[in-house]
Structures are given as C-alpha cells and as structure tokens.
Amino acid sequence: MNLRKPSYDYQNIEKKWAKKWQDSHLYEVDIQNAKKPFYNLWMFPYPSGAKMHVGHAFASTGSDIIGRYKRMQGYDVFQPMGFDAFGIHGENYAIKVNEHPWHLMEKLSDEFRDTQFKRIGHGIDWSKELRTYWPSYYKWTQWIFIKLYENGLAEQKKAKVNWCPSCKTVLADEQVIGGECERCGTQVEKRELEQWFFKITKFADKLLKNLNHIDWSKRIVEAQRNWIGKKEGIEITYDVVRNSKPGVSDESENSPQGEEKIGKVVCFTTRPDTNFGATFVVLAPEHDLVKKILSGEIKVYDEDSKNSELIEQIKKYVTEAINKSDVERLAEGKKKTGAFTGLYAVNQLTGYRMPLWISDFVLGDYGTGAVVGVPAHDTRDFEFAKEFGLEIIRVVKSADDSDGGSADDDGEITDISQVQEDEGVMINSGFLNGMNIQDAIEKMKDYLEEKGWGKRVVTFRLRDWSISRQRYWGAPIPVVYCDKCGTVPVPEEDLPVELPFVDEWKPSGDGKGPLANIPEFVNTTCPKCGAPAKRETDTFDNFLDSAWYFFRYPFVNREDVPFATPSLEKSDDSEPNSEAFKKWLPVTLYLGGPEHAVLHLMYTRFITMAFEEIGLIDFDEPFERFVAHGHITMGGKKMSKSLGNIVIPDDYMNEIGADALRMYLMFLGPLESAGDFNDDGISGITKFLDRVWNLMHDSAKSQSDKSSEKVLKKLHKTIKGVSEDIENFKYNTAISKLMELVNVWNEKSESLTLVDSVKFLKLLAPFAPFITEEIYQEIVVEAGNYDVVEKDCLSRRNVKQKDASEKVLQSNELVSSSSLNSAKLSSSLDSPNSLNSSDTSDSSKSLTSNDVLDDGNNNVTDTTENVSTEFISIHVQCWPEYDKSLIAENFMSIPVQINGKVKRVLKNIPVDIEEEDLKSLALKEVQDLIVGKDVVKVIYVKDRLISVVVR
C-alpha cells in the first residue's frame, strides 16, 4: 500500500480524541430525560469473520454522518451498537477455526468494538451495548417466545422443512436462496420434522397493507410485496371419477358407462377464464389424495392386480420426488416428470374427463397442492402436456387482428412460443367468447360461484416462520415437555433457560440439536406439576435475536423488563421507563443493507405487530424510516471471502487515518447505491484534508477581520447545499461542495473571519470528526474564542452542557451496575457447566476499558481523569445556518437559444430585469444569426434561459 498520507499528525490526533470522547461520555444519551430524541439505528453486525470489513465501515459511517448532523442540530441522538453474535453464522465460523463459540464471539466482538468501531470515529453510545448471546439479553428473547406462545402466535407442528445437510439444521423459507442455504450455499433438502413456528401469516394482510404508507426505500417495499405474494383467485372443486377415459363424454350430465364417482379435488387458480381449455389436473406428491391412493383407501381399478401394479409405480415416483432437493428438481430444467393416477377429474364446463396426474412441479404447500392444467395458455402446463401427450385446446386468441389472423393466431398450438398467457380474447369458451381476459376472469368467477363449483379465495406466498434450529449456539427454546401436562412454557421467573457451556457443541446431523445429548440439560421437572419432564433441545433461529434488539437498546440496563411500556412497567422509575419508551420508539431512522429485505426486516415488522396484538405496545411498525444502503464492490464484484477481495479498513486507518477513510468511502458514490472500492482516488481526500489544515492554521486566511465577499457567498451556499445533501444521504456531493468552497477560499485574495471559518469546520465535522475536533479545540476552545464564536447558540449549549455533566455521573453508575448484573445473571444459573461468570464480568469490564486506545505509542497526555471537567466538543455545537441574503445573486447570466441550441450567453444581467427588456436584449444579441428569418416566438424561462424560435 503506497498512499498519499495526510501531512498532519492524524495518528495521535485520532487517538487523543477517541479517548477524550469516551472518557467524557460525549455520545452517551440520557434516555430518560432527553428532550429531542432521534433514534439513529444501524443494523448491528455479526462477527462471522475475524475482522469487520470495509462494507461495515462504509455503511456505519453513512449512519454516523446523519447522526452527527442531527446532534449538531440539537437532537439527542441515540446511536447504540451491539453484536448479533448468537446463531449459525458465528457458530459456523467457530467450527471453521475450531474454537468454542462463546470464547470466540466474545473475543471477536471485543475486537470489532475496540480496535475498529471505536477507532473509526462514530458517535456511538457504548454504555448501551448489547450482544445477543449474553444471558441478560436472551432471557428476554425467550420471554418473547413465551408471550407469543401464550397468545397463540407460536405453534409446534410437524412439517416438511428445509434441511441444510452441511449446517445440519432446519432453515426458514427466507433463509433458502435458490434452493441453497443462505449461510453456506449447500443444497437444501426436505425433511419432515416437528418444529416451532411463529405465525407470521396471521399478519400477511397487514404486512402488505402497511407497505403502502411506511417510509422505506422503495426496493425493499417491492421485495416485501413480492415475497408476501398476495394473489386473488378461485378454488374450483372437481369431481374425481374412476373407470373413465380421457376427453369429453357424450353424456356429460350422466356418467359414461361404468364410471364411478369417488371423491373431489380442489384446485386453486388465478385464471379460471381458461377453464374451457382445461384438459388435466396435477397433484403435488404430498397431496392427500395421493396418500389415500397409496394407502389403498381409494382404489383406482376394481381388479386388485391392476391396482397394485399402479400403486407400485406411483409409490416409486412419489418417493423419488419427495426426496429430491429443490436444486435437483431445478437442475432437471423444464423437463417435466410425473405419474398418472388412473383417475379423472370432471370439468363441469365441458364434461371433459381430465386425467389426474402427480408431478413434482406442483408444490404441496402452495394453494391447494393441486393445479388444473390448461396447456394452451400456461407454459408449464404446455410442457407437461407435451411430455405426456395430453390434449391442448386453445381458448384465447390474440386481441388485435392487424396481422390478418395468421395461422398462428387461432389455430392449433404446437410450440411453446405460441402459448399465450397474458392477453387476448376468449374463443372456444361458450359464454365467454369474445371477451377479453380480465372481464372473462371475473365473469367465470361469478359463474362458478353461482353454480357452487368454486369459491373466491386469497392466497399468500408468505409461510409461517420456522424458528427451531438443531444447533448449539442459540438461545434454548424455553419449553418443557411433561407426560401429564404436555407442552409447558418455562415460567418467567425461571428464565433464562441458560445455554450450558459444553465441549461437545458441534452439530451432529441426526435431526436433533447437540443439547439433546446432555442429560443434565434435557432432564428437568415440569414447572406445572413437578413430575420429571424433558426440555426442548432445539435453539432459536438467530433472526429472532435480531428481530427485537432495537426495543432493548434504550432499556439495556433494566433487569426487570425487556423494555418499558405502560403494560410492562413495574416499579422502578429511576431508570428509563414507559415515558422514555414513548419518546424513543418507534426507531427514528434505520439504515441497513437491502439483502435483509425479506429476512430481518420482515421479522422485525412481524414482531412489532405481534407486540401490538399482545398489547405490549401501541404502534405496529418498528421504524419511522428505513434507508437501504448500497454495497461497496471490488472490481465491480461483490466483496466475498470466496473471491478473496475483502478489504479490511484497519490498514487504511493506519495508512491514511479514519477521517480520510470515512471521507473517501463517502465520496465513492451516493450512500444508497455505493460504489467500487479502488484506492486510486484517496489522494484527493488527503490533499483536501491537508488544505483544510493549512487554511485553518493560516490566520491571514481563517482569522481575517472581514470575510471577503466571494468566499463568504460560497460559504453560505455551501451551508445550504451540504445540509440538504446530508438530509438526502448524498454525502458524495456534500463532500464535493466542501471541496469547492476550499478551492475558492484558497484563492489569493480570499479570506474568512474566525467565526466564518469555524462555520466551515462544522460542516466538515460529521464527515471528518477527528481533524475538526483538533482544530476546534486549538483555535476556539484553547485560544479562548468560544464565547465569540458560538455567541449565536450559547444559550442552547449552556443548557446542553449542564445536562451532560449531570448525566456523566449517572451513566457511570449504570455501566458498573450492568456489569454486575450480567455476572450475577449467569452465575446464578446452576445448569451444568454454566457459562463461567468471570467470562461475563470480564467482558463487561472491557466495556469501559481503554486498553486498545492506550497502546504503547502513548504521547497523549491524560488530562481526562476528572470526567466532570466540562468538555466543549465541536460535535455538540450548533450546526451553522445560512443567510438567505448572501445566497441571492444580483446578477445572472442567461443563455440564448435559437431553435433549441445555445448560441450566445448574456452576462451580468440584473436579476430584477423586466422580461420584455431581457427579450429585446437577447434578440439584439443574436441579431446577426437571425437575419432574413421570421421570429415565431420568444420563450423566457425565468432565471434560466431565453429560447428564440425562428423559421
């Protein structure tokens, strides 16, 4: 790495202020008494690798900048941080490096926090840190499960679920990407297991409806809408018969000879309009009717020998199909497989006896698990019909006859390219003939309902959320199974059900979690009747840990409640209570990656709705605003371990400093689309920081008696522009505006007063917190200029500073009491090999330690012992305001177009010129260009341009 470094001593400056901010508790928020709360949340990271990478640095800096800006605007900005270190991602990494997840996660989280996050200059309130694997946290995760269970939102059922053979656990639908495990990329299999589910489908409609009004990045809203997948269709019930034959029976009312009605089959379709063209019905291999055929409950043929032969074939097909993984099914491409049942379904519209098939392209858990095949107007049906020689009947033709009704149009369909799916006019469809598809759909639905053959229904793609995991590293599901009492949730006073610290923690793959092998854990007594009972041995999906963490942050020090709301409030009013809850939640702004669109973000919405339904809270959406950031790429590709193109920010912080790294990352592109990491451009940033340093240390430039007009105007335009850009997360253009200002300021004759120079410094502060603090302390605080520089906002700040020094004492107490608490929590639990209590208290202690910031190179004088000393940081001063009169221009230049092309530019035009005067000026200007032509009209776009139209 050979980068242009800043020429000032950024290393020591950054070290010094990181420590000072920490010691003075600058970013700690008084949750209880805050006046203008702004809950600025960034998705907490999960340490699934040794170091946080540059993507984390990029996104968290994006969150920090708006937080710093809001803080300077006088908001009480709460910017908490924690680690999502419980669960499969961390455990997989622990397996890889062969360390116990408890030690590993503690170590990695500490490192993320102390060597990376604290160094990069974020305004984080570390006194509210949480980690999802701390018993003091997961106690409440378990509590939430019990609340949902008590309110009928959690249930246990046997279900065919996604099984990852590599991670050796079940996965939720959302965690299977293209048939592969979200974590490790292994092909997912299907297994039938007894699992716990959260009934997210109960809120399907609400989850969808709220999407219309929540202020979230559009792409996330669309992704969720698709994932929920609401479809309005109809369920059509067909009679199932045996001893029949395919095709239209002559006597559709009376059965053909020997035909015998033996049951019904219900098919879901969104396209009943094409039902005159339905020629077969396909069942999913899991369908009830298939089970009945296999069990012999339904006989296909009278003769036993023929029957059992058929059953053998069906059994063979079904067994293969069920055991196939999704990827294997897809790998076979569009080639359809299937088995004929020997039965027929009767199409009431036509009397057509539709052969009843079984095929794995029909999904058992969507719709009714049965589809009616219209091969002429559905590509999948067409492929199936072609494969098995089923009849294809056209019932839709192209709507426009302009191509002269070519043979292609209403003739026989022989090729997949002729299959019309979306638009056209009905033919061969009795009373629907001549109608367009949309009208025909409605008409047919009415007709089928009238006849009693069908029923309008709404289906959703969304499935219930499977939360059981057969893994060690997660919160145990707090349930006990008793022979007498059945399923009994663990009572609140017995929580947490602690995860025992064991040596044998790796997954075994037998469908049970490692906890099942620990008798001391499994064997317990029933909380209800006291009889011997067994514990549930699965653990929670880690997405449950993160589904509610933002509720916990403000209340992380409360032991008695997960968070305080009127319904949960107990006695203690000295710590954040339900009044505080109202101030801080829902979260003001949430920033995170779009890859969580249908995972984490859907779950947080579900949990919030569940809390509301239970009566814990009175709102139903977790975040007032959600902004999805883009991803930093490397050579146009996503950064990933497999590509080996991961960039670690530490090297850059060493080389160019945190300020320069922050600014460089933000300069790459807009936050919401990000950019490609290529360190070629870094010198532009370090050069800029040097210029700032030099300007601010050149008193002729930055402490002039009077600000020169040109740069003063530029300053005020910049104040306006930077403020707007930050509000819109366009940090890249905000930085370019700061650069423009510096370029003007650098001109020979340009200078600013101290007050104006500091205004610029403040604009830079959210982007480069260290250098701006250093300069501010030097030329404002230490030089005794504070009262002069901040005279416009002294009144506000005086109050603020006072609050802060009171708060300092309070939060010191909170920190020490929380370390005691978590130590107490884990040691008081007497499960076998209980998590070592010293581990926990050590980690809590490191919460306030400065080891890393105080490394060997210590020429920082420690004047910060006495925390009550007032510390006047630039980061809590007023954000500058611009002066409208200084932004207004007296003169403008107006381009003159002839027939839309710019030909001349009128310069130094007074802004208050009369339109007519300006027009004649313009015509005079272009006189030579329009001789001999008629001026048709002259258009004046106010303050923009003049357009002359000639002929």
Add this chain to the structure above:
RNA sequence: GGGCGAGUGGCGGAACUGGCAGACGCGCGAGACUUAAAAUCUCGUUCCCUUUACGGGAGUGUGGGUUCGAGUCCCACCUCGCCCACCA
C-alpha cells in the same frame, strides 16, 4: 420466467420539477519551485474540424417519438447489476 435498479469523458461520478451536459475528485498533459526527485502550486483536459484566437460540428447504451428545447418524458430494443423464482 418475474420484480427492482442502472447504462453519461481514460476512471469514480455531477446535472432540483425537461432549460448552458460532464460539478467534484482521480488520472493525464504543460508550466512554476528544485541541482534533481518527491511534495506543493498554476493552467489545461468529452470527441472531431480549423495552424490559431475567434469559430464550427457531433455527443449521455441502440432505434423511433413528444417538445422551441430531452441525460431527464413516451414507445420498442440491447447490455449489465441485484433480488425472487416450476408460486398455478
């Protein structure tokens, strides 16, 4: 196959509701300072034509359209990225 987004100099990227395309930065070129290099500073830098000032022409993925005027709006297409996907 479906959804979303994006295609602008050598590069990253600017351009509010249609109104001087290429801000800012990198890179590159020239110059100043220096014994020299680095650093720094100044000037230039979309392409083409004109020896040049002046000037002219073309130009925002492709082809059409609307408009006095289109990177921006409409239609068709191409390419790339991300997400979802045998979802009836």
